[in-house]
Amino acid sequence: MPNIKSAKKRVAISRMRMLRNASVKSSVKTAIRRYNEALAKAGAEASTKELDNAFSAIDRAARKGVIHKNQAARRKSRLAKKANKAAAL
Numbered sequence: 001m002p003n004i005k006s007a008k009k010r011v012a013i014s015r016m017r018m019l020r021n022a023s024v025k026s027s028v029k030t031a032i033r034r035y036n037e038a039l040a041k042a043g044a045e046a047s048t049k050e051l052d053n054a055f056s057a058i059d060r061a062a063r064k065g066v067i068h069k070n071q072a073a074r075r076k077s078r079l080a081k082k083a084n085k086a087a088a089l
Helices: 005-042 048-063 069-088
Strands: none
Touching: 005 048, 005 069, 048 069
């Protein structure tokens, strides 16, 4: 447990940021899960709206600094690859 006032403040700030980041990460995971479910249920054409939502959530998280820009690019690339594979079938 920190004794110095500034260290106590840093712990509080860190906790607030962790909660905010957890919320954003959760929304990214939810958007990706919804896309995967839509892709499995309805196919490639019907899931394009969910793909756009997932891309938007990933971009938002990267813009806020919650995830690294390379991680955002990797996730979007994998989703796009999955969409292209489903469209080819």
